[in-house]
Amino acid sequence: MSDFRIGLIGSGRIGQVHAGSIADTKGATLAWICDPFIDGANTLAAQFGGKTTTDPEEMFASGDVDAVVVASPTPTHLDMIDRAIDAGVHVLCEKPIDLDIAKVEKLRDKANAAKVNIAIGFNRRFDPQFESIKNRVQSGDVGKLEQLVILSRDPGPAPRAYIAVSGGIFRDMTIHDFDMARYFVPDIVDVFAAGTNVFSDDIKAENDYDSATVTMRGRGGEIIVIVNSRHSAYGYDQRLEAFGDEGMLYADNLTDTSVKRYSGATTEAAEPYIDNFLVRYAISYRRELALFLDGIRSGTNVNPTFDDGRAALILADAATESARTGKTVSVDGRL
Ligand SMILES: NC(=O)c1ccc[n+]([C@@H]2O[C@H](COP(=O)([O-])OP(=O)(O)OC[C@H]3O[C@@H](n4cnc5c(N)ncnc54)[C@H](O)[C@@H]3O)[C@@H](O)[C@H]2O)c1
Numbered sequence: 030m031s032d033f034r035i036g037l038i039g040s041g042r043i044g045q046v047h048a049g050s051i052a053d054t055k056g057a058t059l060a061w062i063c064d065p066f067i068d069g070a071n072t073l074a075a076q077f078g079g080k081t082t083t084d085p086e087e088m089f090a091s092g093d094v095d096a097v098v099v100a101s102p103t104p105t106h107l108d109m110i111d112r113a114i115d116a117g118v119h120v121l122c123e124k125p126i127d128l129d130i131a132k133v134e135k136l137r138d139k140a141n142a143a144k145v146n147i148a149i150g151f152n153r154r155f156d157p158q159f160e161s162i163k164n165r166v167q168s169g170d171v172g173k174l175e176q177l178v179i180l181s182r183d184p185g186p187a188p189r190a191y192i193a194v195s196g197g198i199f200r201d202m203t204i205h206d207f208d209m210a211r212y213f214v215p216d217i218v219d220v221f222a223a224g225t226n227v228f229s230d231d232i233k234a235e236n237d238y239d240s241a242t243v244t245m246r247g248r249g250g251e252i253i254v255i256v257n258s259r260h261s262a263y264g265y266d267q268r269l270e271a272f273g274d275e276g277m278l279y280a281d282n283l284t285d286t287s288v289k290r291y292s293g294a295t296t297e298a299a300e301p302y303i304d305n306f307l308v309r310y311a312i313s314y315r316r317e318l319a320l321f322l323d324g325i326r327s328g329t330n331v332n333p334t335f336d337d338g339r340a341a342l343i344l345a346d347a348a349t350e351s352a353r354t355g356k357t358v359s360v361d362g363r364l
Contacts, residue, residue: 032056032057032058033056033057033058033095033096033322033325034058034060034061034093034094034095034096035051035057035058035059035060035061035094035095035096035097035098036060036061036062036063036085036088036089036094036096036097036098036118037051037059037061037062037063037073037079037097037098037100038063038064038085038088038097038098038099038100038101038105038109039063039064039099039100039101039102039105039123040062040064040066040069040070040072040073040100041064041069041100041101042307043100043123043150043307044062044064044069044073044098044100044101045073046307046311046314047098047100047314047318048062048073048076048077049077050314050315050317050318051077051098051318052076052077052078053315054315054318054319054322056322057318057322058078058079059073059074059077059078059079060079060080060093060094061079061080061081061082061088061091061093061094062074062079062080062081062082063081063082063083063084063085063087063088064081064083064101065083067081067083070082070083085097085109085112086112089112089113089115089116089118090116094116094118095118095119095325096118096119096120096121096146096321096322096325097109097113097118097119097120097121098120098121098122098123098318099113099120099121099122099123100123101123103123103125103127103128103196104127104128106122106123106125106126106127107126107127107132107133107136109122110122110126110136110140110147110335111136111139113145113147114139114140114143114145114147117144117145118145119145119146119147119321119325120145120146120147120148121148121149121150121317121318121321121332122147122148122149122150122338123149123150124149124150124151124204124205124208124338124341125196125200125201125204125338125341125342125345126149126335126338126339126341126342127342128196128200128342130339130342130343130346133338133339133342134339136335137335137336137339140335141335141336146321146324146325146330146332147330147334147335148317148321148324148330148332148333148334149208149332149333149334149335149337149338149341150317150333151205151208151209151212151333151337151338151341152310152313152314152317153205153208153209153310153313154208154209154212154313154317154332154333155312155313155314155316155317155320156310156312156313157312157313157316158269158280158283159209159212159269159280161280162269162271162278162279162280163212163213165278166213166271166273166278169275170273170275170276170278171271171272171273171274171275171276171277171278172273172274172275172276173249173273173274173275174213174214174249174251174271174272174273175250175251175252175272175273175274176251176252176253176254176270176271176272177210177213177214177251177252177253177254177269177270177271177272178253178254178256178269178270178272179206179209179210179253179254179255179256179268179269180256180266180267180268180269180270181202181203181205181206181255181256181257181266181267182256182257182258182259182260182261182265182266182267183202183258183259183260183261183265184260184261184264184265184304184305185259185260185261186229186231186232186239186259186260187259189231189232189234189235192231192232192235192237193235195237196345197237197238197345197349198224198237198238198239198241198257198259199222199224199241199243199345199346199348199349199352200342200345200346200349202257202259203241203243203255203257203345203348204341204342204345206243206255206257207243207255207340207341207344207345207348208333208337208340208341209269210245210253210255210344211337211340211341211344211364213251213253213271214245214247214248214249214251214253215364216247216248216249216364217245217246217247217248217253217344217360217364218245218246218247218248218359218360218361219245219246219347219357219358219359219360219361220243220244220245220344220347220348220351220357220358220360221243221244221245221351221356221357221358222241222242222243222244222347222348222349222351222352223241223242223352224238224240224241224352225238225239225240225241226238226239226240227239227240228240228259228260229259229260232259238352239258239259239260240257240258240259241255241256241257241258241348241352242254242255242256242257243255243257243348245344263301263302264282264301264302264303264304265282265302265303265304265305265306265309266282266302267282267309268280268281268282282302282303283302283303283309284299284300284301284302284303285300285303286300287299288300317332320332340364343360343363343364344360344364347360
């Protein structure tokens with residue numbers, strides 16, 4: 030079979046990661062790069078190949094693209110998914126699917142009826158640590174799952190201008206953790222969230238929280254706890270614990286090597302945690318793309334779907350409401 034011709038929409042931070050993944054993936058060719066900032070597209074094309082354009086329509090109309098990876102800003106995501114469906118092109122779209130659930134609902138029927146695969150970029154499902162825990166929970170390693178704890182803290186806050194348009198901590202940051210929660214417990218019934226401002230005046234001025242927790246209940250009585258902070262003195266903190274009646278599975282943070290130093294002052298002193306999401310999750314971005322392409326080949330949608338993107342946004346909206354009102358918000362039957 031000839032290579033999948035992939036069009037990349039957006040050549041910024043995450044677009045550059047996807048360009049590298051496409052170039053590294055057997056059976057894939059970077060055919061197009063679209064970005065109104067044409068210098069960014071041209072820089073990537075010089076490195077990885079592909080035609081460039083400022084207008085994604087030129088790429089869709091060309092007929093020489095089989096799939097697109099959408100790595101442009103969030104407000105463009107639904108429009109790009111819609112155009113990909115119309116062009117008969119498979120689409121892997123970055124998270125979040127959008128910030129406005131009403132717009133997501135509007136496209137939902139068309140997306141679910143589409144003949145093309147639509148995947149949402151919840152890459153953490155493809156992190157080998159978390160995937161291993163998921164598979165082991167599924168095979169009964171901890172018995173009945175009772176509690177899931179997701180700890181997710183960024184090394185430092187994004188700039189204020191980013192926070193201002195991010196949709197708030199729950200839609201921007203916790204969105205990954207909501208999807209991780211649903212990876213283990215798809216059927217969540219209610220959401221209680223608390224948010225505070227403990228360190229960032231900028232985030233407070235944007236009417237957003239810099240520290241948050243979310244507690245959710247699954248249909249089977251599972252409790253899911255998410256802990257977020259926009260800063261962490263010891264670096265990028267990404268841990269997960271699955272607790273059941275027969276035991277517990279735990280994924281710790283990663284360091285570059287496993288070397289530890291022993292001295293008069295400390296024992297087991299390890300290197301700092303991998304402090305950058307692009308590096309910490311590098312493998313997951315590549316596996317996400319590889320599995321997206323496998324899904325197209327086999328005619329199944331193996332990645333998080335349009336509806337998974339929708340569900341994560343519903344949970345984020347519920348958490349936002351809960352944190353503002355102090356009340357538990359039911360999502361029973363809505364996901
Ligand atoms: N899965 C993850 O871990 C992850 C990580 C980072 C960002 N993201 C998501 O990826 C998206 C992009 O984030 P980023 O950090 O790369 O942003 P960025 O600002 O670094 O890059 C966005 C790029 O898209 C271009 N662009 C703007 N409008 C466009 C359009 N209509 N068509 C094509 N290109 C357009 C911009 O010129 C820019 O080069 C966001 O939705 C973000 O939430 C996901």
